[in-house]
Amino acid sequence: MGVEISAEGPLFDGRAAQAIADYCDDARDTIAEFGEEIALREMGLVFKHPTGYYESRVKTSLVSSDTAKVDDSGVVYGPWLEGVGSRNFPHTRFKGYGHWRIAKDLVRNRGVQIAEQVLTRHIEGMR
Numbered sequence: 001m002g003v004e005i006s007a008e009g010p011l012f013d014g015r016a017a018q019a020i021a022d023y024c025d026d027a028r029d030t031i032a033e034f035g036e037e038i039a040l041r042e043m044g045l046v047f048k049h050p051t052g053y054y055e056s057r058v059k060t061s062l063v064s065s066d067t068a069k070v071d072d073s074g075v076v077y078g079p080w081l082e083g084v085g086s087r088n089f090p091h092t093r094f095k096g097y098g099h100w101r102i103a104k105d106l107v108r109n110r111g112v113q114i115a116e117q118v119l120t121r122h123i124e125g126m127r
Contacts, residue, residue, distance in 0.1 A: 015126075022122055
């Protein structure tokens with residue numbers, strides 16, 4: 001009596017691994033895009049006299065293959081606007097806007113939900 005075993009399909013031919021890698025990249029990028037949009041939205045809501053320069057410096061960059069970073073490209077007065085600079089309260093009355101904190105909190109709260117929504121675009125490649 002003989003037994004024949006066959007290993008076929010996405011798990012064995014590399015399609016599932018590629019779909020997972022594509023999903024991870026897409027989820028990372030989509031979550032970072034959400035964070036950038038929230039930060040810019042908050043800036044638009046709270047800045048009293050926007051010039052557009054600070055907002056134009058907000059960028060998303062890849063830190064590693066699984067990590068993206070959204071920041072203000074190191075604008076020198078960015079910490080002051082956020083409220084974490086050395087010249088904020090008690091040195092001045094300006095306590096900052098907290099736009100990055102708000103964006104970070106929303107990304108933390110909605111990141112899993114966003115990743116789950118992105119998964120639906122890639123699940124078929126894993127079957």
